[in-house]
Amino acid sequence: MIVLVGILVVVAGFATRRNPLLVVGAAGVVTGLLGGMSPVKVLEAFGTGFASSRSVTLFAVTLPVIGLLERHGLQEQARTLMNKLARVSAGRLLAVYLVVRQLAAALGLTGLGGPAQAVRPMIAPMAEAAAERRHGTLTERARERLRSFAASADTVGLFFGEDCFLAVGSILLITGFVNATYHTDLEPVQLALWAIPTAVCATLVHGARLLRLDATLARDVQDVPATGNTTAAATRAEEKTK
Known part of the structure; x- marks a missing residue:
């Protein structure tokens, strides 16, 4: 029972808002030492866990790279x-990204996009630039709405697209559970095919919301000062003359 002190370390660390990585690491060290492991064995356990789940720790490389690119x-x-x-609006851009993200996930390329890899450094700034060119200076409300729709395009595309891929973890989990529990002969391809209509419906529904985003942004920026609107009008007039 004394090894459960590690749980108290986790609870205390999160209650005092400490760094989650340090809290979990300290809890692991405390649990290992109280369980009779030597410091070397504890360190060996950490190394083995890190080596066996390297994909989980890829963020330690991805985030600094994204930070350098942004800098x-x-x-x-x-x-x-x-x-x-000039012809690409924020809504059209996000609708295209939704389709691309869903098709890529359906092919198993789930790491092709993502909030940290694509949305924050590229998709959201591109959508903001398109909206500012069309509507002028964005209000804080409009900017937050635009960023949330950019994130939703990525999430919806991934969530409904990955189930169309045969080797995704959720499909394999469902087939394994159903076959073991109900003694059926369910194949992953059957679930993947049934996921296609759902993915198509998700694309149509959320794609329509994204295409209506431009009209929503236009209403949100009505309270922008006249100078911002004048600049936007001048930009649009210049584009028409070209």
């Missing part, structure tokens, strides 16, 4: 690209 102008380059694409 060297990734978001600015994304905005510059959108300024060159």
Whole structure:
């Protein structure tokens, strides 16, 4: 029972809002020592766990890389690209990203996008640039709405697209559970095929919401000062003359 002190360490650490990684690591050390393990054995257990689940710790490499890209102008380059694409609106851009994300997930490429890898450094800045070119200066409410829709495009595309892939973990879990419990002969391809209509419906429903986003943003920016609206009107007039 004394090894359960590690749970108290976790509870106390989270209650005092300590760093989650340090809390979990300290709880593991305390549990191992109270369980009769030597410090070397505890360290060996940490190393074995890290080596056997390297994919879980990929964020330790991904996030610094994304940070360096942002520091060297990734978001600015994304905005510059959108300024060159005059006909692309924020809603259309996010609708296209939704379809691409869902098709990629259906092919098993679930790591192709993501909030940290794609939405924050590229998709959201591109959508903001498209909205600012069309509507002028965005209010804080409009900017937060736009970012939330950018994140939702990624989430919906991944959630409903990955079930169309045969080797995804959820499909294998369902088939294994059903076959073991009910003694059936359910194949992963059957579940994947039944997931396609749901994915199509999700694309149509959320895609329609994304296409209506431009009208929603136009209502949100009505309270922007006249200078911002004048600048936006001048930009649109210039684009029409071109």
